[in-house]
Amino acid sequence: MMRTRPLKVALLGCGVVGSEVARIMTTHADDLAARIGAPVELAGVAVRRPDRVRAGIDPALVTTDATALVKRGDIDVVIEVIGGIEPARTLITTAFEHGASVVSANKALLAQDGAALHAAAAEQGRDLYYEAAVAGAIPLIRPLRESLAGDKVNRVLGIVNGTTNFILDKMDSTGAGYQEALDEATALGYAEADPTADVEGFDAAAKAAILAGIAFHTRVRLDDVHREGMTEVTAADFASARGMGCTIKLLAICERAVDGASVTARVHPAMIPLSHPLANVRGAYNAVFVESDAAGQLMFYGPGAGGAPTASAVLGDLVAVCRNKLGGAHGFGESAYAALPVSSMGEVVTRYHISLDVADKPGVLAQVATVFAEHGVSIDTVRQQGKDGEASLVVVTHRASDAALQGTVEALRTLDTVRGVASIMRVEGE
Ligand SMILES: NC(=O)c1ccc[n+]([C@@H]2O[C@H](COP(=O)([O-])OP(=O)(O)OC[C@H]3O[C@@H](n4cnc5c(N)ncnc54)[C@H](O)[C@@H]3O)[C@@H](O)[C@H]2O)c1
Ligand SMILES: N[C@@H](CCO)C(=O)O
Numbered sequence: 001m002m003r004t005r006p007l008k009v010a011l012l013g014c015g016v017v018g019s020e021v022a023r024i025m026t027t028h029a030d031d032l033a034a035r036i037g038a039p040v041e042l043a044g045v046a047v048r049r050p051d052r053v054r055a056g057i058d059p060a061l062v063t064t065d066a067t068a069l070v071k072r073g074d075i076d077v078v079i080e081v082i083g084g085i086e087p088a089r090t091l092i093t094t095a096f097e098h099g100a101s102v103v104s105a106n107k108a109l110l111a112q113d114g115a116a117l118h119a120a121a122a123e124q125g126r127d128l129y130y131e132a133a134v135a136g137a138i139p140l141i142r143p144l145r146e147s148l149a150g151d152k153v154n155r156v157l158g159i160v161n162g163t164t165n166f167i168l169d170k171m172d173s174t175g176a177g178y179q180e181a182l183d184e185a186t187a188l189g190y191a192e193a194d195p196t197a198d199v200e201g202f203d204a205a206a207k208a209a210i211l212a213g214i215a216f217h218t219r220v221r222l223d224d225v226h227r228e229g230m231t232e233v234t235a236a237d238f239a240s241a242r243g244m245g246c247t248i249k250l251l252a253i254c255e256r257a258v259d260g261a262s263v264t265a266r267v268h269p270a271m272i273p274l275s276h277p278l279a280n281v282r283g284a285y286n287a288v289f290v291e292s293d294a295a296g297q298l299m300f301y302g303p304g305a306g307g308a309p310t311a312s313a314v315l316g317d318l319v320a321v322c323r324n325k326l327g328g329a330h331g332f333g334e335s336a337y338a339a340l341p342v343s344s345m346g347e348v349v350t351r352y353h354i355s356l357d358v359a360d361k362p363g364v365l366a367q368v369a370t371v372f373a374e375h376g377v378s379i380d381t382v383r384q385q386g387k388d389g390e391a392s393l394v395v396v397t398h399r400a401s402d403a404a405l406q407g408t409v410e411a412l413r414t415l416d417t418v419r420g421v422a423s424i425m426r427v428e429g430e
């Protein structure tokens with residue numbers, strides 16, 4: 001039976017995501033009420049610029065005082081779509097203290113302070129949901145936390161940043177320049193307020209920390225995630241990748257060690273074969289593979305950024321939190337019982353594509369091969385192209401540890417015949 005007294009929702013932030021949340025709450029009001037069992041009412045909207053006209057939002061609801069809004073005491077659910085660490089963190093904990101559960105899309109905050117926020121929610125008996133924080137519209141947090149709760153996840157690998165996938169896709173498919181593609185991604189509402197978070201891999205690293213924590217039931221901090229952005233990927237790298245039947249994607253990879261005793265989490269650009277499903281993930285779409293003991297391989301695919309897709313995930317959480325509230329239930333909190341150590345990047349094992357500028361004279365190839373052998377890195381293929389006494393040497397290795405590869409590259413740099421290391425790129429998905 002439908003409860004007539006509405007559940008009250010406070011919206012913090014009315015930008016790309018917040019404005020879409022408000023729109024869908026209005027246009028889908030009847031369906032939301034039927035699915036929840038009570039109407040949901042937008043009771044206040046905290047903004048920074050109150051003079052801006054916001055279609056569909058009653059100006060009487062708009063306030064610049066987010067703190068007063070979350071302290072009102074009659075708010076059932078706070079939706080935080082401001083972003084950043086402060087004031088978002090304090091607003092969320094204040095909301096818990098004043099009776100509200102929270103839905104957030106804020107991966108930066110959850111990766112940094114997720115444990116403390118979960119503890120604050122548990123202490124006050126509130127819910128903290130954040131499906132929108134990872135891979136936009138794609139249901140990923142809930143499948144990991146709930147659907148796969150009976151299985152053992154060993155690996156999570158995928159594209160979790162829409163902006164960088166959009167840029168890399170444009171660079172590869174149209175030859176667009178980096179800046180031009182970034183400007184377009186920003187205009188489309190995909191990029192973070194400071195797009196450095198996207199292109200330098202911070203956003204994907206935050207998502208990797210969240211995913212690894214949930215997948216492996218262990219606490220993974222942002223600092224535990226090895227991070228390399230995509231700003232140094234060049235047209236020449238794409239040409240090399242094409243030569244190998246590959247393309248380049250910014251990947252997030254979270255893995256349980258073979259002995260199960262530790263985990264790793266990393267974000268970096270990587271070559272993947274064109275035949276791999278991730279190679280065909282275009283624009284701001286995301287795709288994530290989850291590998292587990294019993295289920296095997298699962299693939300989650302869909303829009304990873306943008307106002308409406310992200311709002312879809314926020315609204316799903318809103319319905320879940322409201323249902324919990326009406327049913328007197330609570331969602332799951334943090335699950336970190338496994339307490340596995342997070343190993344450093346040096347222990348990660350993968351393949352590498354290394355491009356060297358070398359002198360084109362007898363014995364160079366043998367010299368280079370010896371350095372690889374001395375570091376225990378086995379070579380799969382070598383391709384040499386010479387011009388005017390100089391040559392470019394492309395070496396693809398078999399699987400080796402990152403520590404061994406870094407040692408190899410350091411030693412190569414000391415050779416007189418090696419003029420420079422043009423690029424090092426990991427090769428994944430084979
Ligand atoms: N845009 C996306 O595709 C996307 C996808 C997933 C998650 N997210 C996350 O959602 C959140 C919001 O992203 P967005 O793209 O909507 O950003 P945005 O910059 O478009 O919107 C944020 C809004 O919050 C307002 N704001 C800032 N401080 C405020 C304060 N103290 N009180 C009230 N309002 C304040 C800003 O004026 C702005 O309008 C971020 O955490 C982001 O990481 C965004
Ligand atoms: N800036 C983020 C938004 C979605 O989390 C991205 O491009 O993926």
Ligand code: NA
Nearest residue numbers: 131134136138
């Ligand atoms: Na999601």
